[in-house]
Amino acid sequence: MRTGRIPVGHYLNALFAPKSVAIIGVSASSRRSGNVFLDRLRKNGFEGRAYAVGRNGGVVDGEQIYRSVADLPEVPDLVFGAVGAQATPQAMIDAAKAGVQVGIVFTAGFAEMSSDGAEVQRDMVARCNELGMRVVGPNCMGVFSTGSRMNLTDVESLDPGPIGFASQSGNIALSVFDVAKRHDLGFQTFVSFGNQADIPVADYVEHMAQDDAVEIILLYLESLQENVGPDFIARCRAVAARKPIVAIKGGVTDAGRRAAASHTSRLSAAEDIYDAAFEQAGIVQVRDLDHVVAVVEALLRCPPMKGGNVAIVGSGGGHSTVGTDAVERAGLTVPAFDQELKDTFGGYLPPWAPMSNPVDMTGGFTEDLTLFQTLMRYPLSKPEFHGGLSYGLYGEGWRPGLVDDNGLTFRTAAPLFAALQRELGKPIVFYTPFAKDFEESFSEMRRSGVPCYGSLAEAAAGLAALQKRGAFLARLDGLQRTEPDPRQPGAGSGFTLTEHESLQKIAAAGVPAVRQELVSSAEEAVAAADAMGYPVVLKAQLTDVAHKSDVNGVRLGLTTADEVAAAFQQMSSIPGAGGAVDCTVSQQITGDRELLLGIRKDVTFGHTVVIGVGGVLTEVAARVAVLIPPLDAAEFAAAIERSPVAAYLGAWRGRPAVDLQELHRQVTALHEMCRADESVESVDINPLMAVGSDLRAADAAVVLESEPARGVHDVR
């Protein structure tokens, strides 16, 4: 296993490449956790110096147990704390006092346990930090480093390889280790960070980015620390420009977030915000844990795809059908071949062989192994195809013995596919259901650079990841790197301004509103309507109602003075309004379409923006773009383009596209307003009416952290 250049001067060298390690919690009289880790460290051939620490001292396996880190003959780079939760803080602080750079707290029983535990954890970390020591964990499963031959994890041994892996969960890491072995993959560095009380994930990512032997970075995340979101995005994007980053997000459903929160003590942002964060950072997200190693394998072995068109050439009808479905379901396209290609294939295949993509060579043709390579070359040589899926050789696969005895094996196929992939710079992945079993036979394929999958869904996930990676790299050139937003979001339960107050507040920030007047009587309402012209909309001004239409607080399409007066009277009888409700009279305008534009504070990512289908169809359409500022105009347009609302915002049945520059200007203005006014919890504009290139708010709700002290009318 080659070992890369260690990042120069990075503080995490003390974690991933320590010259000396002390295990705290070793006993001379009984076999404690500390003893197990010390044994494992030595058995795995740690290249540095390892020390045993235990409060009772003594000797274990002929080596001295020191009573404290301060007693050691040198200051170790790293300490590993495996004592009880009670004794942990003092042990860590003692190590920090001795000058240790990084401490791992394996022990559980801190923030994930109780609010008392959280306080103990906070104090311990603060004290260690003051003394210059950084902390991994608590409640974690340790660290592994091929470069140092250091195994301080819960598993006996780990295969070395090119993956850098940072996981919030130890159990998930165990599953990934197991599956990676089946794909002939191993790890350069691994860290389990549990409660992530101190070190932010981006630090691990950056260290792995600087380690030449790490070729791909894998993250299992349930949450990030508070407020670090924009920083995480900016730093990961810088890394992703050079090395692929793959992430699995646990806790994506409401119930899953509840599970994650109780397990690692952190509150997680909603799924769609993480989706946006990963997209913006160029991180390839994997939704199904079963597919994560498949995706890593593809990104490691293959060049990225420069588009989404896949050519499928294999042998076996059913698998060609299911494989085509899988590839298209993964978001890629399997375009039909043109006549020229079909004619070409006709020169090799019998007339009944399907040749229009997928190409099914049919069983008999597996006899000539080179045909797989020959036929795949034709579509992949064309610029309109970006990657290939091959499958088959079944005739040779499922009869025991033939795999190794026959000339037509997966092993002999490997160099042919690999050469084609290198020559064309386009990925080829291979599927056979037998890749689940005959592991060694497929290793040759993998070593040559062709991923080999036992599942069509995994093969499709691998290709989709290569397309995502390619799209990110293509996008990167056009985008400027933006600085992380250092502001801190707050938290609160909220006080909702009235519609009129809300529209005034956003208008002041730069988002124009429809013409509107606040009225307190039927007479005022009629006068206002007469002045602005019919039809008009009448709306009750309520501060605690999310959907005014649910309480009949909105009347659209009023075309006469009588209708306006009658509607005003009716609104005075809204339950709870006590007959004294103010109303607004607004011009009723018809737009090309109605948008939803919202901003809210997230505990991790700060202000996040939602753009979606507006009007009464908001919930029904349920399609939104989630964006995490800051975004320049190009990034904004790119993010909209790849979101589910792209079609809705585009030109459409004769209506012009929404002006994205103007939308970006308004989003930026609202974001600035929220940053400048810490009291703003959220802003919802719905509908934002698009009329030509004009965008105009017709209704809005601004939520403040709490009721303003001087009365709500002062905010105008």
Added chain:
Amino acid sequence: MRTGRIPVGHYLNALFAPKSVAIIGVSASSRRSGNVFLDRLRKNGFEGRAYAVGRNGGVVDGEQIYRSVADLPEVPDLVFGAVGAQATPQAMIDAAKAGVQVGIVFTAGFAEMSSDGAEVQRDMVARCNELGMRVVGPNCMGVFSTGSRMNLTDVESLDPGPIGFASQSGNIALSVFDVAKRHDLGFQTFVSFGNQADIPVADYVEHMAQDDAVEIILLYLESLQENVGPDFIARCRAVAARKPIVAIKGGVTDAGRRAAASHTSRLSAAEDIYDAAFEQAGIVQVRDLDHVVAVVEALLRCPPMKGGNVAIVGSGGGHSTVGTDAVERAGLTVPAFDQELKDTFGGYLPPWAPMSNPVDMTGGFTEDLTLFQTLMRYPLSKPEFHGGLSYGLYGEGWRPGLVDDNGLTFRTAAPLFAALQRELGKPIVFYTPFAKDFEESFSEMRRSGVPCYGSLAEAAAGLAALQKRGAFLARLDGLQRTEPDPRQPGAGSGFTLTEHESLQKIAAAGVPAVRQELVSSAEEAVAAADAMGYPVVLKAQLTDVAHKSDVNGVRLGLTTADEVAAAFQQMSSIPGAGGAVDCTVSQQITGDRELLLGIRKDVTFGHTVVIGVGGVLTEVAARVAVLIPPLDAAEFAAAIERSPVAAYLGAWRGRPAVDLQELHRQVTALHEMCRADESVESVDINPLMAVGSDLRAADAAVVLESEPARGVHDVR
């Protein structure tokens, strides 16, 4: 392996339980396919009489080769044809003449190859049928029957078990066999039906339904035969009431359908029509091939779920998080536990253990194995929980040796979970990442009745299938069995009536339209508008334009005579209309919401109904219910209820729900119209305006198979 009662008098007994079989295509001088199949049949211990047939006669392995089926000492029940495509038709017809009941055509090179091949296939089947013989294939992989110890497939041997499996593809079957073995599952009967030239799939399903030893029926389908759709639904639903049916559909994307069509010679209906068909038939559909055996395992071993609420009790934080996500993504719910349950768990677990669903017992607690059972009992004893997921025992799993040496093994856990499942009548499934490896250790769990999965996504798919099954069984009681629709859909390229003609046609059938007049001049337009009252809508009457608004053929919101006149003039200038276009003037009404209602002919399922979000948001919302008539009012309501448009049609922001009885009446009326008038290709009403309980078409397009001979105006 127990063998069930063979269905009495079913013609497919000749296929699945033959007393005698003849293999056609055996040679004395060389080893042909026929020889391979004959050997395999004998090696697998076939209990009936096996005969060799080959045109050159001779002797093989001491047994006579007969020159023709007619020469055999008895008329065999079944013949298996493994001769070349050229020789196949005569061989099959000879067998039919001799009185054989069923013939299997293993050979490829018929309809899947060319239109000539299709004709040969059609003629062969027609001739065989006339002579009283039914045909399996061509282009298939044979048949297997545990009851007869008969293996006439492409695999050396197959494990016996409770599954009945009918697969359109041989390769997919190979994959399923392989995965089934890993789940300790085997097959009672298997048939690969390839081109399905003769026997409809429902016949296999019904035979398996009548075979007591078949406990579950699995289908891999790429397509059904033309016109058999409604019959398939009705017959499968009758079977599904007694035994679960699971289906994988290949060829669901456009490209996948292209692949399937070229592979098995059949044109497939769109994905959403099959989705509707499986739903209506009570068939559990599996979308990911990787999950199909997991689903079969759950349905075989566990009782169905009577709701969608899952309790998760295990050990291991990361897996509890990812597992909760997987279960919720599969469409189930993981509701938080109430305080009473949490207090109960608090009596068993340390305070830091997550207890609010999922329950994470944390590592230390795997020491008491019964705790898994004890804690799972509490939520599953409550009526609001319908199934359980457990996972863990890792402490014992990943240290080699412990699995079998330690008391706390999966083996000893098995009877505890199984007893709880039996006692409560609610399913419990188990997950551990190690179920991929230690197969025998998990077999005990499976044999006891608890599915054991190596993937959280598979475990979730298993539970989701049990919920689907439970929901179908619950629904069944309220539904009447409907007879299949015997009418045959046609095919054609279509001639679109004008909007006005279309509205008149559907109004005659019973779907009321908005007030509308056909006008030929600006003056007539103004007069009509004056008569019906403003605002009005003006629409150009074009026969070949799908979206009139794309060509400015629609003007909404005209409020004065001048606007109407101007709009009329403008429409006369629509490109291609040549200045002579007629228009309609319609009342502009505002509804509670706008629906889409469409009917079109499908080659397999006949008339299918689409109900969705109407108006300009049809494409953006992209949510529809697909229904296959006939459906009575209760079935109709149930199908709407489980569709993605249920929320849109329900009560909503103060608007009343759409009247489903009236909608059902209109759907039925349109369906009757289409059945009565064979020339109608499709009907699209968009929008169908819902105003209170009223439903009224505001625009429609009726497409006929071809232009009516007597001029389109005659249809009025």
